[in-house]
Amino acid sequence: MSKLPNIGTSIFTVMSKMAVEYNAINLSQGFPNFPVDERLTDIVAQLAKENVHQYLPMAGYTPLLSKIAALVEKSYGRIIQPESEILVTAGATEGIFASIQALVQMNDEVIILDPSYDCYEAPVLLSNAIPVRVALNDDYTPNWTRIEKACSSKTKMIIINNPHNPTGKILTQTDFEALEKxxxxxxxxxxxxxxxxxxxxxxxxxxxxxxxxxxxxRCIMVSSFGKTFHVTGWKVGYLIAPEYLMTEIKKVHQFLVFSVNSISQVAISNYLDFVSVDEIGGFYQKKRDYFRELLQTSRFELMPSEGTYFQVASYAAISNENDVDFCKRLIIEHGVAAIPISTFYADRKDLHLIRFCFAKDNATLEEAAQKLCAI
Structure with missing residues (x-):
């Protein structure tokens, strides 16, 4: 008997598999296809010959924990305690899973804002808890009145995603004030x-x-070195939480993975000595602007992209078919893979929107745009 009877193969897996089968350009899954910073790969090459291949401490490589604390202080002005408030995780997904498993009890309710990334619901269900899916407004702003009505004495957790995948929306000061209230x-x-x-x-x-x-x-922060440094396959993320929450999360983490792979942790720790995260937004903004420029003559309507490396587009001027079928046809007939936005909703709400990933080299974006503009 399945513990997750209503959860099938991820839409990301489906679309990427189809992209391979039909030799399509894959703008569906969110991973870069351009080279990693040579400074980072040089560090890895050197570390491969050093004694960094055994288990590290359960919570993370000690120098890396200190550098995460320094990064958070530099970025946000927040002082955190490395030894008690930080946990290095096997990607952000494992951090989310461990947090929910540790803190959510049977019959608790967890508010998930749709459209939502697909890794939120499964650990709630595996905790024998109840996911409560609340739709954002059609412009992807939170409807705080609707969210508050969904809360009750049974609500244990609210999950927010900011910047938001799949829409690229960023929460505002007003949103946080409403959340705090x-x-x-x-x-x-x-x-x-x-x-x-x-x-x-x-x-x-x-x-x-x-x-x-x-x-x-009362907040667990989820971050990802994979996203920040274009090394998604390394699966290295981190959590920051007050000690009373982190103590419980670590109990799950230690039996889930115990510790994250050693060479990646040491490499990232060394890399943080000279890399600047301040350059990353500008790098991807150029990618976003170039991709949008390439699609100016297409029949797609491009939605605002305030953050992430995703571009949501409406195909309403092209077809009336549902977004899943449109994405499949886009692969088969036009050679480009995208993600249908309806799959991020519990009720499969279909607004004729799809998501492209523009974290690709310029040649890939140009080839994809040429195909998309011909539709």
Whole structure:
């Protein structure tokens, strides 16, 4: 008997598999196809010959924990304790899974804002808890009245994703003020803030939960070196949480993976000595602007992209078919893979929108745009 009877193969796996089968350009899954910084690969090459291949401490490589604390202080002005408030995880997904498994009990409710990334619901269900899916407005702003109505004495956690995947939307000062008011009314709710794209923002500055003093004692922050440094396959993320929450999360983490692979942790720790995260937003903004420019003559309507490396587009002027079928046909007939936005909703709400990933080299974007503009 399945523990997850209603969860099938991820849409990302489906579309990437189809992209391979039909030799299509894969703008579906969110990973870069350009080279990693040579400074980082040089570090890895050197470390391969050194004694860094055995288990590291369960919570993370000690120098890396200190450098994460320094990065957070530099980025957000927040002082955190490396030994008790940081956990290096096997990607952000493992961090999210461990957090939910540790803190959510049977019959608790967890608020998930749709469209939502697909790794949130499964650990809630595996905790024998209840995911409560609440749709964002059609412009992807949070409807705080609707969110508050969904909260009750059973609500244990609210998950936010900022910058937001799949839409690229960024939360505002007003959003955080509304969230803080809501949490005042429900003092038992814990906030899980997924901010893996925190350094990939454009005209609007990313406003992090790290900067909200009223939230810090009940918030788990989720970050990703994989996203920040274009090494998604390394699967290295980290959590930051107050000690009373982190103690519980570490209990799950130690039996889930115990510790994250050693060479990646040491390499990232060394890399942080000279890399600047301040350059990342500008790098991806050029990618976003170039991709949007390439699609100017297409029949797609491009939605705002405030952060992440995703571009949402409407195909309403092209077809009336549902977004899953359109994406399949896009692969088969036109040779480009994208992700249908309806799959991020519990009710499969279909607004005729799809998501492209523009974290690709220029040649790939140009080839994809040529195909898309011919539709």
């Amino acid at each position: 809501l949490l005042l009314k429900f003092p038992n709710i814990v906030l899980l803030s997924d901010e893996v794209y925190e350094y990939i923002t454009f005209e609007k500055k990313h406003l992090s939960a790290h900067t909200r003093t009223n939230l810090l004692n």
